[in-house]
Amino acid sequence: MTDRFADKLLTWYDQHGRHDLPWHHDRNAYRVWVSEIMLQQTQVATVIPYFEAFMARFPTVHDLAGAPVDDVLSHWSGLGYYARARNLHKAAKQVVEEFGGKFPQDPEALESLTGIGRSTAAAIVAQAFGKRAAILDGNVKRVLARYHAVPGWPGQTAVLKRLWEHAEAHTPEERVTDYTQAIMDLGATVCTRSRPDCEACPVKSGCQAHARGETALYPGSRPKKAKPEKTTWMVILEDSDGRILLERRPPSGIWGGLWSLPELDPAFGPEELSEACEQQLGMNCGDPELISGFRHTFSHYHLHIQPVRLPVTGNTTVSDSDRLCWLHRDEALALGLPAPIRSLLTEPEQAALL
Template sequence: MSPNEFSQRVLGWFDAHGRKQLPWQENPTPYRVWISEIMLQQTQVETVIPYYQRFIERFPDLRKLADAELDEVLWLWAGLGYYARARHLHRTAQILCEQHGGTMPLDIAILQQLPGIGRSTAGAILALAADQHQPILDGNVKRLLARFGAVAGWPGQSRVQTTLWELAERYTPVQRVAAYTQAIMDLGAMICTPRRPYCAACPLAEGCAAHAQGQEMAYPEPKPHRKRLVRATRMLLLRTLEGEVLLERRPPVGVWGGLWSFPECPLEVDIAAWCQEQFGLTVVVKPPWGMIRHNFSHFQLDITPVPALVSGPAGVVMEGERFVWYNPCHSTDRGVAAPVKRLLAALATEL
C-alpha cells in the first residue's frame, strides 16, 4: 500500500468515524494540546476528559499554570497517576514563561528539550495545534504500525523503535496533518485494539501484513516479563484529639513525588518509640486496619494502615514545607495519592 493510499484510507475512516468532539479539539492551541497529550500518556481518553476539563478551567493558560503552587497542580492531578507528568507540566510552564515569553515555541527541537516532552509528544503538539508535518508514535500508533508492517520485536527496543519511526514518517501526509494525527491515534485506540482488534472495520486491513498472516496478536511483541516486586510498608494514621492527622510531603522524585502522604514507619520498629524519636510525639497505638494493595507499573505496594492517637501536645511537629496537621473533614487543595485519599475518607467517617 502506498503512503498516499494509506493516509487517504485513514483520513476517510476518520471523516466517517473518528472522534471530533473531544474537549482539547475545541480551540486546539499548543497549550491545550500539550496538556491533553501529557494527560493521555498511559491513560485512557475517558479517564482523562474530566481531569482535563478541571485542569483547563483552573489553568487556562501557561502563565496561570506557571504561577500556581505545585501543591495545587498535584491536587488537580491526584488520581491520574504517574505524577512526574504533573511536575513536568508545572516546571515546563515556568520555563516557557521565563525563557519564551509565556508562549509555546512551534519548534520541535526546542519542545523536546522541555521536561516531559519527547519526540512523539512534541510531534503531536505541532501536528494537532499547528498542522506541522510531524509524525507521532504513541502507544496506539506503535501497535497499529507494528501490525501493519509485521514488525517483529518489542517496541521498547531501539531497533524496533527506529523501524516504527520510519513507518510513521513514511505514512504521515503533507496535507491535513492535524486530522491524520488524530485519525491514526483514534484508529489505534478504537479499531486496532490490544485484544480482539476489529479488523473487519479497519480501512487498512487490505495492506496489513499481520492480518494477512492471521497473526494480529503476534504484533507487537510484549515487553519481556519481569517478576513484579512486592514491597510492604506501614502508614501511620497519627491523629490528635481534635481529629487532625499528620501528613508528610514526599520527596520531589520517586513514588508519589511531591504529594502528601502519611508518615511511613519501618516494619521492624516499635511504633510508639519511633514516633517519640522522629516527631517527639507520645502516641497510643491502635490495632492496624486491613492491608491495602496498591499496584504500580513495576511493583505492588502492600500498605498496612496503623492508627495511633496522639496523647500529648502535637505542636512539637512544626508545620511547613514537610509536615502539616490536616483535618480530613475539611479538605484543602493538597495533592494526595489514591490510597491516602481513601484512608483520609475513612478517617473522616470516624470523626
C-alpha cells in the same frame, strides 16, 4: 509524501474519527500541550474530567506558571505519574521566561521543555501548528506493528527504530492534524489490543498481520519479570479534634511531592512504632492499633500497606510546618492524596479489600 495508507485513513476518519474531544475545542498550543502530557500512559476517558477541571483553574500558560506547585499537584491527584505535573509546572515557567509566553513551533525547541520528548513534541507540532511531524504513541505502534508485521517488543530499540521509520513514511504533507488524530483513533477504536475489528478497518487490505491471520502476535509482548514485594507502615495519627497528621513526601520517588500519611520504616516492629513516631514526627504516642492492611500493585512492585493508629498522648504542635500538618479529613482530601491513601481515609473497608 501522501500514500494510499494516509488517504484511506483520512477518508475513514471523516466518518468514524473522534472530532469532539475537549482539547479539540478552542485549539491552541497550551491546551494541546496539557492534553498530551495528561494522555501519556493514560486513557482518554480518564483524562477528560481532569483536563476540564485543569483548564478551568489554569486557563493560560501564564496562570499555570504563576500558580503554586501544590495547586498544580492537587489538580493532578488521582491521575498518577506526578512528575508530569511538576514538569508541567516547570515547563510553563520556561515558556513564559524563555519564550515570552509563546510556545515554540519546532520540535527541537519543544523538546527543550521539561517533560516533552520526541513523541509529545511531534504531537504538539501536528495538533497545534498543523506542521508535518510523525507521532508514535501506543496506538500508532500497534497499528504499524500489525500493518507491517514488525516482530518483537516495541520496548527494544531496534523494533522502535523500525516503527519510527514506518511512522515517518506514512505521515502525509497535507491534513497532518487530522492524520495524526486518525491513526490514533484507529488504534483506539478499531485496531485494539485484543479482538481488533478488522472488518471495519480502512487499511485491512494492506495489513500483513491480518493477511496472515496473526493480529494477536503484534506488537510483541514485554518480557515477563517478577514484581518484588515490599511492605510499609502508614501512620494514622488523629488528635482529639479529629484532625489527621499529614506528611509531604520527598520530591522524587513514589507519589513524589504529594501529601500523604506519614510512613515508617518497615524494619520497625509493632512495639517500636511509638518510639519511631516520636523520632521521625516529633509526636508522643501510645500503643499502636493495627488496622487490616492491603496490597497495592504498582508497575514494578507490590506494596503491602499496613495502616496503624497511634493515639497522640502529648501536644500536637508540629516542628516542621512545611513537611507536616494537621488537617480534617475533608481538608486533607482537598490537598490531593495518593489514590490508595484517599481510599484508606474515605472507605477503610474498601481499602482493606484492595
